[in-house]
Amino acid sequence: MNTELFIEMLHMDSTSGRERKFADFLAERLLTSKCRLERYNVESMAGDAPEGHDCPQNLLFSWGEPRVLFCTHLDTVPPYIGPSIDDAGSIIKGRGTCDAKGQIFAMYEACLELERRGHDGFGLLLLAGEETGSYGAKAFREVHPGAEWVIVG
Secondary structure: OOHHHHHHHHOOOOEOOOHHHHHHHHHHHOOOOOOEEEEEEOHHHHHHOOOOOOOOEEEEEEEOOOOEEEEEEOOEOOOOOOOEEOOOOOOEEOOOOOOOHHHHHHHHHHHHHHHHOOOOOEEEEEEOOOOOOOHHHHHHHHHOOOOOEEEEO
């Protein structure tokens, strides 16, 4: 398990409207040789992004044609609170540790394990704008048929 990746994730401000840089980071870091990535702009949020921030995006990592989607969101509730880690490294606190960067990390680790075991037919869907009106979910539904099963974190 790559806990350093989780710590890097926690050091990024992904509060509502600022999740695009976090999405760009994940697009680069989570892609494997056995999955493909689709990015979808959430146009309904374009005006909500703070000055200097690009339009938020949804990310879909797919291993084959997904019948099962692991799904959670990219944004966290403002204000940004960076991580703190106890001396033993066993307790991590900060904005996003359990909503929703913890879910992203856990679901990604599950996807890696499924990949390692040779499975396909699943995906990891990361949505923008959940904290402000589920804009990413609504936008995704307009352009993608979804999957037979969705596991929401």
